[in-house]
Amino acid sequence: xxxxxxxxxxxxxxxxxxxxxxxxxxxxxxxxxxxxxxxxxxxxxxxxxxxxxxxxxxxxxxxxxxxxxxxxxxxxxxxxxxxxxxxxxxxxxxxxxxxxxxxxxxxxxxxxxxxxxxxxxxxxxxxxxxxxxxxxxxxxxxxxxxxxxxxxxxxxxxxxxxxxxxxxxxxxxxxxxxxxxxxxxxxxxxxxxxxxxxxxxxxxxxxxxxxxxxxxxxxxxxxxxxxxxxxxxxxxxxxxxxxxxxxxxxxxxxxxxxxxxxxxxxxxxxxxxxxxxxxxxxxxxxxxxxxxxxxxxxxxxxxxxxxxxxxxxxxxxxxxxxxxxxxxxxxxxxxxxxxxx
Amino acid sequence: xxxxxxxxxxxxxxxxxxxxxxxxxxxxxxxxxxxxxxxxxxxxxxxxxxxxxxxxxxxxxxxxxxxxxxxxxxxxxxxxxxxxxxxxxxxxxxxxxxxxxxxxxxxxxxxxxxxxxxxxxxxxxxxxxxxxxxxxxxxxxxxxxxxxxxxxxxxxxxxxxxxxxxxxxxxxxxxxxxxxxxxxxxxxxxxxxxxxxxxxxxxxxxxxxxxxxxxxxxxxxxxxxxxxxxxxxxxxxxxxxxxxxxxxxxxxxxxxxxxxxx
Amino acid sequence: xxxxxxxxxxxxxxxxxxxxxxxxxxxxxxxxxxxxxxxxxxxxxxxxxxxxxxxxxxxxxxxxxxxxxxxxxxxxxxxxxxxxxxxxxxxxxxxxxxxxxxxxxxxxxxxxxxxxxxxxxxxxxxxxxxxxxxxxxxxxxxxxxxxxxxxxxxxxxxxxxxxxxxxxxxxxxxxxxxxxxxxxxxxxxxxxxxxxxxxxxxxxxxxxxxxxxxxxxxxxxxxxxxxxxxxxxxxxxxxxxxxxxxxxxxxxxxxxxxxxxxxxxxxxxxxxxxxxxxxxxxxxxxxxxxxxxxxxxxxxxxxxxxxxxxxxxxxxxxxxxxxxxxxxxxxxxxxxxxxxxxxxxxxxxxxxxxxxxxxxxxxxxxxxxxxxxxxxxxxxxxx
Numbered sequence: 001x002x003x004x005x006x007x008x009x010x011x012x013x014x015x016x017x018x019x020x021x022x023x024x025x026x027x028x029x030x031x032x033x034x035x036x037x038x039x040x041x042x043x044x045x046x047x048x049x050x051x052x053x054x055x056x057x058x059x060x061x062x063x064x065x066x067x068x069x070x071x072x073x074x075x076x077x078x079x080x081x082x083x084x085x086x087x088x089x090x091x092x093x094x095x096x097x098x099x100x101x102x103x104x105x106x107x108x109x110x111x112x113x114x115x116x117x118x119x120x121x122x123x124x125x126x127x128x129x130x131x132x133x134x135x136x137x138x139x140x141x142x143x144x145x146x147x148x149x150x151x152x153x154x155x156x157x158x159x160x161x162x163x164x165x166x167x168x169x170x171x172x173x174x175x176x177x178x179x180x181x182x183x184x185x186x187x188x189x190x191x192x193x194x195x196x197x198x199x200x201x202x203x204x205x206x207x208x209x210x211x212x213x214x215x216x217x218x219x220x221x222x223x224x225x226x227x228x229x230x231x232x233x234x235x236x237x238x239x240x241x242x243x244x245x246x247x248x249x250x251x252x253x254x255x256x257x258x259x260x261x262x263x264x265x266x267x268x269x270x271x272x273x274x275x276x277x278x279x280x281x282x283x284x285x286x287x288x289x290x291x292x293x294x295x296x297x298x299x300x301x302x303x304x305x306x307x308x309x310x311x312x313x314x315x316x317x318x319x320x321x322x323x324x325x326x327x328x329x330x331x332x333x334x335x336x337x338x339x340x341x
Numbered sequence: 342x343x344x345x346x347x348x349x350x351x352x353x354x355x356x357x358x359x360x361x362x363x364x365x366x367x368x369x370x371x372x373x374x375x376x377x378x379x380x381x382x383x384x385x386x387x388x389x390x391x392x393x394x395x396x397x398x399x400x401x402x403x404x405x406x407x408x409x410x411x412x413x414x415x416x417x418x419x420x421x422x423x424x425x426x427x428x429x430x431x432x433x434x435x436x437x438x439x440x441x442x443x444x445x446x447x448x449x450x451x452x453x454x455x456x457x458x459x460x461x462x463x464x465x466x467x468x469x470x471x472x473x474x475x476x477x478x479x480x481x482x483x484x485x486x487x488x489x490x491x492x493x494x495x496x497x498x499x500x501x502x503x504x505x506x507x508x509x510x511x512x513x514x515x516x517x518x519x520x521x522x523x524x525x526x527x528x529x530x531x532x533x534x535x536x537x538x539x540x541x542x543x544x545x546x547x548x549x550x551x552x553x554x555x556x557x558x559x560x561x562x563x564x565x566x567x568x569x570x571x572x573x574x575x576x577x578x579x580x581x582x583x584x585x586x587x588x589x590x591x592x593x594x595x596x597x598x599x600x601x602x603x
Numbered sequence: 604x605x606x607x608x609x610x611x612x613x614x615x616x617x618x619x620x621x622x623x624x625x626x627x628x629x630x631x632x633x634x635x636x637x638x639x640x641x642x643x644x645x646x647x648x649x650x651x652x653x654x655x656x657x658x659x660x661x662x663x664x665x666x667x668x669x670x671x672x673x674x675x676x677x678x679x680x681x682x683x684x685x686x687x688x689x690x691x692x693x694x695x696x697x698x699x700x701x702x703x704x705x706x707x708x709x710x711x712x713x714x715x716x717x718x719x720x721x722x723x724x725x726x727x728x729x730x731x732x733x734x735x736x737x738x739x740x741x742x743x744x745x746x747x748x749x750x751x752x753x754x755x756x757x758x759x760x761x762x763x764x765x766x767x768x769x770x771x772x773x774x775x776x777x778x779x780x781x782x783x784x785x786x787x788x789x790x791x792x793x794x795x796x797x798x799x800x801x802x803x804x805x806x807x808x809x810x811x812x813x814x815x816x817x818x819x820x821x822x823x824x825x826x827x828x829x830x831x832x833x834x835x836x837x838x839x840x841x842x843x844x845x846x847x848x849x850x851x852x853x854x855x856x857x858x859x860x861x862x863x864x865x866x867x868x869x870x871x872x873x874x875x876x877x878x879x880x881x882x883x884x885x886x887x888x889x890x891x892x893x894x895x896x897x898x899x900x901x902x903x904x905x906x907x908x909x910x911x912x913x914x915x916x917x918x919x920x921x922x923x924x925x926x927x928x929x930x931x932x933x934x935x936x937x938x939x940x941x942x943x944x945x946x947x948x949x950x951x952x953x954x955x956x957x958x959x960x961x962x963x964x965x966x967x968x969x970x971x972x973x974x975x976x977x978x979x980x981x982x983x984x985x986x
Contacts, residue, residue: 082470082480107501111482114435114467118474123436123562126465144566150354150462156568163562201479201514205496206507222600232633244595253355256377262521269464277598279591286355298598300591304874306579306881316594317579318587319876328588333601336592409614416618528622530656530669537615581876 006164007141009034010046010070010098012089013061014108015053023104023172025064030131030175031102032065038133041141043099044068048092050085052077055190062186065178070096071190080108081200086115088193093120098165099141102131105169113169123160125168134159143168148268148291173218173272210263217247217264223275225249225266225293226259226322229282229304233323234260237281240326243333249273251289267292281322285310342395342492344386345449346419347442347456347472348379350403350410354461375410378457382518384525386455387418389490395452396420402430402441408541415539416532417525422539427546432558435467440560442468443475444551445544451513453495458483458517469517481508482517610904612674619660619675623682626655632686638813639689639958644769645813648690653724658697662706666714667723673848674910677855681906684859685866686955688962689813691859695852696765697721700970701728704774704845705792708833717772717792729770730849731761731793731819732842739975741776741839742784746821748777748791755779755791755831757824760803763969767817768802771795774845775819776838788838792830799824810961847920848913849970854906854926857934857966861899864934864959868892868941871954875946888944895937902930921983928976931966938963 009031013024024047031045047061047069058071072088092098093116101116103109105127117124125145134140143166145158160166217223224246226237234248241248250264266273267289278296283289285301285308293299294313301314302322311317318325352371375383386397398421399414401407411422423445430441446454454476456469466482473480481497488507489496497516499506510516528536546553554560582590595601612620630651638645652658660676662668669675676698684691705718705728720726737743746759757777764773773793780787793800803818833841869892872883882888905926912919938960942949949956967973 086474107483107499110466111470111480114465114470115474115480117467118436118439118471121436121562123434124467124471125563126435126463126467149464149568150352150357154568154570157566158563159566160563201510202481203509204506205509208498208505208507210504222595245600256520269461277595277600287357288354298594300594302587302591306581306876311579315578316590318590319579319581320584320587324584325587325591328584329591332588332592333595336596336601412614413618416622527626527655528618530619530622530660530671530675531664532656533615533618533622534664534670536618 001162001164003164006097006099007041008044008046008096008098009100009102010048010092010096010165011061011066012101012103012109012112013047013049013058014104014106015049015051015057018053018057020049020057020060020064021104021106022177023106023109023170024061025177025180026172026175027102027104027170028061028065029177030170031100032178033176034131034133038138038141040139041133043141046070046096046098048072048089050077050088055188058190059186059188060180062188063180063182063184065184066186068187068189071188072193073190074193074195077195079204080112082111082115082202083200084195084198085112086119087198088195089116090119091193093165100143101165101167103167103169105171109169113167117167120165122163122165122167125158125160128168128170129174131168131170142166171272173274217249217266218271218273220247220273220275222246222277222279223249223266223273223293223296224279224281224326225251225283226254226281227251227283227289228253228257228259229284230254230259230322232259236323236326240330243330243337246277246279249278249293251283251286253286280310280314281326283310284308285313342389342393342453343449343451344389344395344397345446345451345454346379346383346386346397346399347454347469348383348399348401348410348414349376349457349460349462350374350401350407351376351460351462373406373410375413376457376460376462377520378459378518380457380525381520381522382455382457383414383417383419384523385487385518387526388523389453389487390418390420393490398423398449398451400442400445401425402433402438404431411541412536412539413528415536416528418529418532421542423542423544425544425549429546429553429557432561433556434561434563435463435465435471436563437556437558437561438468439471439475440555441549441551442472444549446472446476448549452492453490453512454478454515456515456517458519466517469515473515476515478513478515479510480515480517481510484516484518485522487516487522612678616672616675616678619671620678620682622655623657623679626652626657627682627686627690631683631690635687635689636952636955636958638687640812640952642807642812644815645687645690645693646769649693649724649727649769652694656724657694658724658727659702659722660698662702662718662722666706667719667721668702669722672910673851673913674907677851677906677910680852680855681859681862684856685863687813688856688860688959688965689811691856692765692811692814692853692965693727695849695856696730697728697770699849699852700730700765700845701770701772701774703848704730704790704832704841707844708790708837708841709792710829712829713792713832721772726771727766727769728772728774729764729766730845731764731773731775733761733763735760735762739972741788741842744776744778744788746775746777747781748779748789748826750779751825754825754827757791757793757821757826759821761819762803763806764817764819765969766815767819768805768815773819774832775821776842779835779838783836785839786836788842789835790832790838790841791826792832793821793824793826797824797826808965810958810963810965812961846970847923850923850927850976851906851909851913851919853966853970854902854909854923854930857927857930857963858899858902858906860959860963860966861895861902861930861934861937864938864941864956864963865892865895865899867954867956867959868895868944871945871948882944891940891944895940898933899937902926902933905929921980924971924976924979927966927971928973928980931963931973934963934966
């Protein structure tokens with residue numbers, strides 16, 4: 001393998017609801033930053049869009065930082081297919097020889113990336129939270145990929161010196177997109193691709209909506225979050241959340257115990273949130289949880305154990321029983337709201 | 342029908358603590374568990390066995406101590422257990438791990454492979470799909486329910502961020518399961534009584550007929566350059582108030598930030 | 604076999620312990636307070652335990668059992684009792700007092716007909732010896748079985764029968780020959796559906812409130828001859844040897860309650876702050892906890908030894924009595940002091956130690972009071 005043949009940073013752009021998904025725009029932004037950081041490489045940011053989408057959609061990648069957009073288009077490619085996407089991406093790897101491929105660590109990305117990496121026999125790092133070029137060699141294109149492991153207790157920096165492309169999936173919500181500019185110049189490389197020869201054994205039969213689509217804690221201003229200490233009393237949080245205009249979050253412990261649905265989970269294996277206020281109730285503060293919420297603007301922690309780790313990231317800590325305090329808080333706010341003037 | 346379930350013994354990451362002074366992980370005394378997504382996959386396999394009479398084989402790659410996990414799986418109802426263990430396998434990244442698993446699986450008969458979506462020590466979600474690729478099999482990841490299962494095909498519900506997809510795939514194939522797919526059954530007393538009499542098939546490097554350059558630490562394209570723990574900062578104001586005063590404090594903060602209107 | 608002293612559980616026993624612990628924490632602990640408060644027999648737990656095989660642990664699988672040993676069964680009672688004394692005694696009474704005499708003294712036909720459904724958990728068992736006028740003095744039995752050819756006609760009343768209201772199969776003792784005193788007692792297997800068999804009043808108790816403790820009333824119950832358990836006149840011996848085994852179960856229940864209470868106290872004293880620090884930082888707390896855990900460990904060694912001796916088929920009456928005597932007294936002391944460590948909160952139903960304290964008391968009383976245990980122990984020493 002001649003590593004020198006490989007160049008540029010390719011970003012897989014995932015379409016969702018007729019838009020390029022935020023997680024992909026974030027990667028384009030990160031790729032722009034990387035390229036700027038190491039001008040000596042003269043790398044470009046290449047967005048890869050696959051599907052039956054409109055040119056307008058594919059071009060969004062250009063507006064968000066891609067110097068070139070490769071649009072693998074086929075009218076019959078209406079939805080994602082592991083096999084077809086892998087095969088089409090393999091053609092890009094063979095023809096265009098990307099040095100770096102960034103894929104969002106979404107459900108789709110985490111289905112596709114390992115397949116491509118295994119087919120091209122290269123390494124793949126999962127769920128990265130930080131990317132840098134080799135800090136010890138200013139000419140190097142070796143990517144230092146930092147990612148959490150052991151539930152966020154430990155961080156590792158991973159490199160791939162021997163195989164190309166260097167592939168990584170990146171945790172959504174971590175990187176910053178650049179400001180979208182419809183006037184931005186970029187090269188648009190639309191390729192009509194043939195998929196007739198690719199056998200996709202997996203057939204999509206139906207799409208079902210989730211029962212509780214309303215829960216999107218990542219967009220909430222206030223998150224009222226409960227841990228194992230709450231036990232089977234999440235209704236107390238729900239009542240209080242309703243009163244203060246919050247969404248209910250939860251630690252992995254509470255979700256694993258079945259006290260509340262997975263959609264509510266904050267942390268390493270759940271969602272990363274950055275609300276204006278995060279109220280942690282009965283959450284001990286395992287690193288795995290802190291990883292998902294410590295960037296909140298303001299953190300209030302309520303816990304019976306004064307030595308709970310959650311207090312170390314809190315702006316204010318209250319030693320006490322959340323199940324006692326929350327109903328009082330609900331009442332306090334209700335009285336305030338119902339005041340007679 | 343033969344179902345292979347791929348499982349991993351992992352440290353219970355929720356029990357891990359950080360040595361605040363040294364800034365390192367305290368690994369001592371951390372119990373090992375069967376990875377939750379994998380255990381749910383085992384439960385799916387056992388339910389399919391209950392329904393259709395399949396033979397369920399647990400397969401793991403790991404150190405010799407992983408034998409204990411396999412005995413527990415016997416106690417749950419697995420029919421066979423295989424341990425891929427060799428110093429040459431250790432330190433593998435996901436690519437090298439899937440090469441090893443695939444090398445073993447190529448030697449045996451199977452109709453369905455079930456792997457957990459991801460393991461809690463690495464959270465990569467890569468080994469299932471990479472093993473599928475190495476075996477040239479179709480995959481469905483993030484499976485949250487099995488709707489239909491027959492000799493010919495499997496129909497599953499896959500969980501995405503905002504919805505579910507119902508997907509159908511002919512056998513053989515690989516599915517990766519979420520921990521929410523099925524609550525694992527308890528071991529059976531009778532199962533435990535006989536778990537230690539059963540054979541565990543041990544496969545080492547010599548048994549697998551595999552290129553030594555694609556396995557273990559040496560064969561792994563990704564390498565860990567360094568590891569570090571996060572600093573824990575302490576800048577908080579910790580108050581010991583009674584319930585009422587605590588509630589008022591939170592209310593004041595929310596009001597100060599203008600979240601609480603009339 | 605091991606060559607000498609060994610204080611480790613075997614890998615098999617350790618795995619059993621892990622299973623029982625997981626089961627107790629996930630299935631039993633969450634409903635323990637409610638079961639107590641409502642004086643409700645936890646039927647759903649019994650069903651779950653039967654699925655796992657917890658209702659016939661030490662019996663062979665050909666009799667529906669788990670192919671385990673007595674120590675494994677004891678571990679089950681201990682782990683259950685750590686979180687719920689009620690559930691502990693359901694298993695203990697069923698296994699030791701109903702399954703065990705049928706296994707030990709039953710004919711092959713009786714084992715097939717009665718032990719298999721019991722040990723596999725399809726049916727629940729109970730043991731009927733005590734009467735209003737015959738507690739420790741079993742020879743005062745007023746329940747009478749009259750031989751009428753192909754059956755016995757049984758009349759009488761039993762009291763304080765654990766699992767009484769929810770069992771299907773009962774091992775019952777009755778006088779077949781009053782003149783012979785203890786040697787005139789015989790054992791019978793009775794079924795709840797037998798005509799003339801009814802459940803009398805249910806006791807309201809201080810503790811183990813979810814456990815069903817009832818009267819059994821027999822009015823001209825025709826019990827077929829083939830339901831005679833063991834030889835005629837051997838009932839007293841069967842009852843005593845059955846109680847020897849039962850005592851290990853109750854000792855394990857006491858041990859579990861004690862450990863469960865101390866675990867709660869340890870957790871609480873770490874959380875509770877007074878004078879600016881956790882009360883576990885105070886030496887009085889530390890010394891109390893150290894004393895209590897030491898006593899619990901001593902009790903555990905006695906309990907496990909008794910189970911081990913039963914597994915080795917040795918005479919274990921005295922060892923079982925010692926285990927029960929000591930473990931039940933430790934349970935009383937530990938639960939009392941665990942409430943003290945909780946302070947005022949420990950006296951409330953918001954914390955489980957209040958329930959554990961009430962549950963502990965019965966372990967000094969049933970299946971032979973502490974005084975009876977001392978008689979058993981002394982008689983062996985002084986014989």
